[in-house]
Amino acid sequence: MVQKSTIQLLRIPFSFFLMPVFWFALSFVEKINVPDTVLLFFIIHLLVYPASNGYNSYMDKDTTSIGGIKNPLQPTNQLFVFTVIMDVAAVLLSFFISPLTAACIFTYIMFSRLYSYRRIRLKKYALAGYLIVILNQGALIFFTVFNAANNDADTVVPWAGGICATLLIGGFYPITQIYQHKEDRNDDVETISMLLGETGTFIFCGIIYALAFLILFIYFLSVNKLLLFFILFIFFIPVAIYFTVWFLQVNKNAACADFKHTMRMNKIASACTNMAFITILILNQL
CATH class of the missing domain: 1.10.357 (Tetracycline Repressor; domain 2)
Known part of the structure; x- marks a missing residue:
């Protein structure tokens, strides 16, 4: 049993x-x-x-x-x-x-x-x-x-996609660690979020996400599909809003860097990115 x-x-x-990385990779496949x-x-x-x-x-x-x-x-x-x-x-x-x-x-x-x-x-x-x-x-x-x-x-793996997939995870992962500092410390684990601190984690993740979007902008511009970038950008607006509001809350009260807020961030970010990449996937197949 x-x-x-x-x-x-x-x-x-x-x-x-x-799941977003799966849809993101699939959106680069023509056939x-x-x-x-x-x-x-x-x-x-x-x-x-x-x-x-x-x-x-x-x-x-x-x-x-x-x-x-x-x-x-x-x-x-x-x-x-x-x-x-x-x-x-x-x-x-x-x-x-x-x-x-x-x-x-x-x-x-x-x-x-x-x-x-x-x-x-x-x-x-x-x-x-x-x-x-x-x-x-x-x-x-x-x-x-x-x-x-x-x-x-014979299709070559697009370098921009691989880099952006890595950066998108890189900008997401430290946030998932932000409420576990005490538990990780007790387990003799040092995470990137612990090194950065609560405020530093937000700043770091924001920079990594900005870099990912810059590369995506350059890529979509190079293949004359800039409209897809703006569609992606629209889907990320709720993520950016919650991220900013939560960052301000943590700055005022570090206790807000807790499980509840982290899971809410995860759900919003995952829902928006899944929908964004599925939308781009569908548009690329039309």
Whole structure:
């Protein structure tokens, strides 16, 4: 029987927060291989991401709020077994798309494990942990989706897309750590957000997002699709408003850098970016 803690700690709904990179990568593909794309969506969002979440929870054994869960249950050995089964299934299913896709998925899983595994635990190093997350969830996922979904084998992976995917994760990830400073410190983990502090985290994320949008502007301008940039910009207005209001609140009262505000930020940002990239994807296919 599947235990309640196992289901909770896989955090399958959390995949929604990471989904924008998938749609973003897909929006760069002109001729989409639909069956492979659907299979890859299942592999990434229902196997790889949940298994990564579960393994991290198994190693951390959190007693306070984590991403998407206010009161996490304690993990059992069943959770570990599930993560292994899901990882193996993800790699094997990826071979139905291509050996390259399987290699990419395997690489993602390995770095995810190195990030959490207690004897290595790259997450305890602020810069190393940050780079692994943004390169894994950004550039690697972008590359994986673009190659797997593309019917044209000769198409070159757009450099702007890979860089922007990395920057978008890079501007999002530190915010998700902002309420966990005490818990991370107790666990001997130093995050990029801890180094920056609450105010510094907001400023850093704002700069990274601005850089991502600058590169997107240059890219869309170069391919004569500037209208798509402005559509994207419109979708990001609610994100920018909440981000600014929350930043001002934290400046007045550091206690506002809490789980509730962070999850609200995650939901707004994920909903807006998912809708933005799906809209651009549809327009590019017309």
